[in-house]
Amino acid sequence: MADEKTNRGAFLIQQHYCDANAAPIYGRMAGAVAAGLTRGTAVGARVLDWPGEPTRDALPLRLFGGLHALVLAGADDALAAVYAGRVTDQAAIIATLERVLAEHEAALLPWLDGPPQTNEPGRSAALMLGLIEIARRHGPKIELLEIGSSAGLNLLIDRYRFDLGGTMYGPEDAPVTITPAWKGPPAPAVPLEIVSVRGCDVNPLDATDPTVAARLAAYVWPETRERLTRVRAAIAMQVERGVDLVQADAADWIEARLAEPQAAGATRVLMHSVVWQYLPEPVAERIRVAMRAAGERATVERPLGWVMMEPDRALGHQVIRARSWPGEGGWTSVGTSHAHGAWVDASGAAGDAAPGVDLPEAARVRV
Structure with missing residues (x-):
C-alpha cells in the first residue's frame, strides 16, 4: 500500500519525465503538487492517500487530465493561465491548484476513477x-x-x-x-x-x-x-x-x-x-x-x-x-x-535488449 511520500514521489517521477520530454508546464505542475498539495480538499486528500501504486496507476495524469478538461471548457481563467505557461512561480501554481481543487471538486473527482487512455497519432x-x-x-x-x-x-x-x-x-x-x-x-x-x-x-x-x-x-x-x-x-x-x-x-x-x-x-x-x-x-x-x-x-x-x-x-x-x-x-x-x-x-543508440530478455523493463510512467 502506498503512503503519502510515495504518492508525492509519483509527481516527482512525472516531473522528471516531463522535463525529459520538453513539457515544462506539466513539469512545473507536477513539482508543485509534490511540494505543496494538502489534504484541505477532497481531491487533495484522495491523491495523497492513494491506496495503489501511484505511478503505475498514472495518478498525476489522471489529475492533470481533469484539470485540462476544465481549461478546455473555459471553466477557470487562472488555471488556464497556468496551462498556457504564463504562471511559472511554484507558490502561485500551488495556490491556484488548491483553489481549483476546492471549487471544482465534483468535476475533478471522477477523473481519478480510471487511468488516462492517451491515444497519440504521433x-x-x-x-x-x-x-x-x-x-x-x-x-x-x-x-x-x-x-x-x-x-x-x-x-x-x-x-x-x-x-x-x-x-x-x-x-x-x-x-x-x-x-x-x-x-x-x-x-x-x-x-x-x-x-x-x-x-x-x-x-x-x-x-x-x-x-x-x-x-x-x-x-x-x-x-x-x-x-x-x-x-x-x-x-x-x-x-x-x-x-x-x-x-x-x-x-x-x-x-x-x-x-x-x-x-x-x-x-x-x-x-x-x-x-x-x-x-x-x-x-x-x-x-x-x-x-x-x-x-x-x-x-x-x-x-x-x-x-x-x-x-x-x-x-x-x-x-x-x-x-x-x-x-x-x-x-x-x-x-x-x-x-x-x-x-x-533513428540512430539506434539505445542498444539492443540483452539476450534472453523477452521485453525490457519499462519505466512505470504514463505519457
Missing part, C-alpha cells in the same frame, strides 16, 4: 520505424495486430502520411501527415504494405462520441497545441471511416488471433506503444508465451513480428524495438522517440 511514426525493419526482413505485406489501442487512433497507421527524415510512407492524399523531428539517417525506403489493421483494448473508447473526443483532448499535454489539432483530425478520419477495434483482454485476444490461419506472404505483427507497463504480469506472461510458441511455428512464407514503443526509465524516452521469426528472434533497437512522437532518433 506515436505511429515511431512504430513505423519498427514496421519498416520487419518489412526489410520479411517482405512488404504486414497484417497488423495492436493491443492497448484505446480509441484506435494508431489503428489509422495505414491511412496516415509519414515524412520519416525525408522518406515518405502512406497515401499521398492522407488528411493527416505526421512529420516528427528526425535525428539520424532517414528511414530506409523499404516497400511496405499494411494489408490489415486490427486492435483491442480492455476498455476501448469510441472516438466518434463527442464526450470521448473531449476526454481525449483533455489528455493532450498543454505544451503542444499541434497535437490537439492532429488528434481532432484523426478523430474526424474515424468519423468518416471507422477502425476494427474490439473490447478484449490483451492475452485472450492475441492468443485467438495467433491461432487464426495466416495468409502466405504476409507477416503477422503484434504492435503496442506505452502499454506493456500497465498489463498485469499474468497477462504479459501469457502474451510472451503465445508469441514464443507462434514464433516457433513461423515460416518464411508466414513470418511473425513484434514491434513496440515503450518507455525506458534510464533514458526518460521511448525505445523502438523489433523482433521477428523465423530467425533467432531477439530484440533489436531501431531507435528512440519522444513520448508523443515529436521527434524520432
